[in-house]
Amino acid sequence: MLVADKNMKEAVCDAPNSQESGEKGLALLKYLVIGVLFGIVFVKAEIISWFRIQEMFRMDSFHMYGVIGSAIVTGIISIQLIKRLKIKSIAGEEINIPKKEFRKGQIIGGFVFGLGWAITGACPGPLFAQIGSGFTIVIVTLLSAIAGTWVYGKFSDKLPN
Amino acid sequence: MNQFIDWLSQPWPWYVAGPMIGLTVPALLILGNKSFGISSSLRHVCAMCIPAKIPFFQYNWRKEMWNLVFVLGVMTGGFIATSFISNPNEILIAAQTQTDLAALGITDFSGLMPSDIFSWENIFTAKGLLFFVLGGFLVGFGTRYAGGCTSGHAIMGISALQWPSLVATIFFMAGGFLMTQVFLGPLMKLAGF
Numbered sequence: 001m002l003v004a005d006k007n008m009k010e011a012v013c014d015a016p017n018s019q020e021s022g023e024k025g026l027a028l029l030k031y032l033v034i035g036v037l038f039g040i041v042f043v044k045a046e047i048i049s050w051f052r053i054q055e056m057f058r059m060d061s062f063h064m065y066g067v068i069g070s071a072i073v074t075g076i077i078s079i080q081l082i083k084r085l086k087i088k089s090i091a092g093e094e095i096n097i098p099k100k101e102f103r104k105g106q107i108i109g110g111f112v113f114g115l116g117w118a119i120t121g122a123c124p125g126p127l128f129a130q131i132g133s134g135f136t137i138v139i140v141t142l143l144s145a146i147a148g149t150w151v152y153g154k155f156s157d158k159l160p161n
Numbered sequence: 162m163n164q165f166i167d168w169l170s171q172p173w174p175w176y177v178a179g180p181m182i183g184l185t186v187p188a189l190l191i192l193g194n195k196s197f198g199i200s201s202s203l204r205h206v207c208a209m210c211i212p213a214k215i216p217f218f219q220y221n222w223r224k225e226m227w228n229l230v231f232v233l234g235v236m237t238g239g240f241i242a243t244s245f246i247s248n249p250n251e252i253l254i255a256a257q258t259q260t261d262l263a264a265l266g267i268t269d270f271s272g273l274m275p276s277d278i279f280s281w282e283n284i285f286t287a288k289g290l291l292f293f294v295l296g297g298f299l300v301g302f303g304t305r306y307a308g309g310c311t312s313g314h315a316i317m318g319i320s321a322l323q324w325p326s327l328v329a330t331i332f333f334m335a336g337g338f339l340m341t342q343v344f345l346g347p348l349m350k351l352a353g354f
Contacts (some may be wrong), residue, residue: 006178006235011199011295015195015196015198015199015201015202015225015228015317016195016196016198016312017192017193017194017195017196017224017225017228018194018195018196019194019195020194021350022224023193023227025348028168028226028230029194029230030193031189031193031227031228031230031231032230032231032233032234032237033234034185034188034189034231034234035230035232035233035235035236035237035238036234036235036237036241037181037222037234037235037236038182038231038238039234039235039236039237039238039239039240039241039242040238040239040241040242040246041173041178041181041182041238041316042235042238042239042242043239043242043243043247043273043293044169044172044173044178044242044246044248045172045173045177045178045180045236046172046173046252046273047178047287048239048273048274049192049252050273050274050278050279051252051254051258051262051270051273051274051275052275052276053337054258054262054303054341055254055255055258056337057337057338057340057341058255058257058258058261058342058350060255060256060257060258060339061177061255061258062175064175065175066174066175066176066179067175067178068179068181068311068315068316069179069180070175070176070179070181070183071168071179071183071316072315072316072319072320073179073180074179074180074181074182074184074319074320074326075183075186075187075316075320075321076185076187076315076319076322078183078184078186078187078190078320079186079187079190079320079322080326081187082187082190082191082217082324085291087191088327089190089191089192089193089194090191091191091193093194095190095191095194095307096194097190097196097321098315099278100308100309100318100325100326101325102305102324102325102328103308103325105306105308106307106308106314106325106326106328106329106332106334107328107329107332108248108306109302109303109304109305109306109307109308109329110303110307110314110328110329110330110331110332110333110335110336111303111305111332111333111335111336112278112299112302112303112306112307113298113299113302113303113304113307113310113333113336114303114332114333114334114335114336114337114338114339114340115302115303115336115337115339115340115344116295116297116298116299116300116301116302116303116336116340117300117311117333117336117340118336118337118338118340118341118345118346119292119295119296119299119338119345120292120293120296120300121274121296122300123199123200123304123311123312124199124200124202124299124300124301124304124310124311124312125199125202125232125235125310125311125312127177127250127297127300128199128232128238128239129235129236129237129238130239130274130342131236132235132236132237132238132239132240132243132257133239133240133242133273134240134243135273135274135279136247136277136281137279137280137281137283137293138293140166140284140289140293140294140297141292141293141294141296141297141300142297143297144293144294144295144296144297144298144301145203145285145298145300145301145304146203146206146207146295146299146301147297147301148198148297148298148299148300148302148303148305149200149203149204149206149207149300149301149302149304149305150207150211150213150215150218150301151302151304152217152301152302153207153215153217153305154213154215154217155201156217156259156306157216159306160162160287161187161210
């Protein structure tokens with residue numbers, strides 16, 4: 001039970017799925033479509049470019065700040081509209097956004113991710129789009145990122161949090 | 162139609178791309194009551210393929226298949242954009258960045274990714290160890306430790322006005338600035354640039 005509770009807590013820390021009714025097979029296709037559109041934007045706005053990330057961390061270009069900033073503004077407005085108009089999901093469920101608890105990991109892990117981001121020139125999303133764009137060597141980076149995730153999972157109870 | 166393709170093929174400005182990415186947030190919420198996040202897919206791969214009885218990977222990953230379908234879509238989107246509407250011209254990189262990177266040993270500024278780094282020839286070299294193995298490991302370890310990446314924290318978390326996500330984002334940026342401004346030069350020299 002303790003383990004289950006811990007997992008529940010961990011699971012709300014990212015991409016939580018609040019839908020109660022199950023989804024299988026074709027119902028998942030809609031996420032494929034959203035992913036495809038997302039991947040196209042990543043390539044067309046050159047967000048997957050190692051150079052654009054370098055520009056951002058050298059503060060030589062506004063582009064990435066504009067992308068992330070306007071994405072956040074769009075997200076804030078959307079969520080406020082959903083909350084105030086009490087918009088429901090297409091399955092008719094009340095939309096639920098689990099609260100994120102503050103942990104030390106957001107500081108330490110966030111910093112570690114930042115170090116890696118400046119090396120790879122990609123956060124996890126662009127890694128997938130880079131591979132799709134034909135930069136197949138990034139498969140190695142992705143495998144290493146999966147290994148990093150696994151090592152975190154292995155030692156998560158021994159790390160400060 | 163050709164004109165339309167030409168128009169699509171130009172690089173898209175931030176004020177088109179940013180709002181489109183932001184719209185992913187309500188799209189996932191309304192389509193399936195799901196919070197946007199990508200690094201979680203790496204955890205699901207671990208839970209599915211190499212759980213090794215680790216409590217962190219003991220959960221119902223089948224319920225999270227949507228997340229893996231989503232990243233499969235991102236990969237497919239990358240393929241479509243590059244195959245059918247790719248920019249025919251060279252990428253335009255800020256002059257200062259170009260000068261600084263040239264000083265670090267980058268010579269190819271023509272594509273989205275520098276071929277000096279991102280080629281299979283580098284796989285078993287110190288360059289590969291730095292850019293693919295170490296870089297990837299830090300991304301995977303750091304995002305999971307932080308409980309999210311640029312999408313889960315910076316976009317989804319801040320959009321929902323969750324302050325822990327703002328803290329995480331500040332530290333993403335701090336790590337990135339420190340690596341770029343301080344460590345990257347010496348590390349690249351060490352790797353043989």
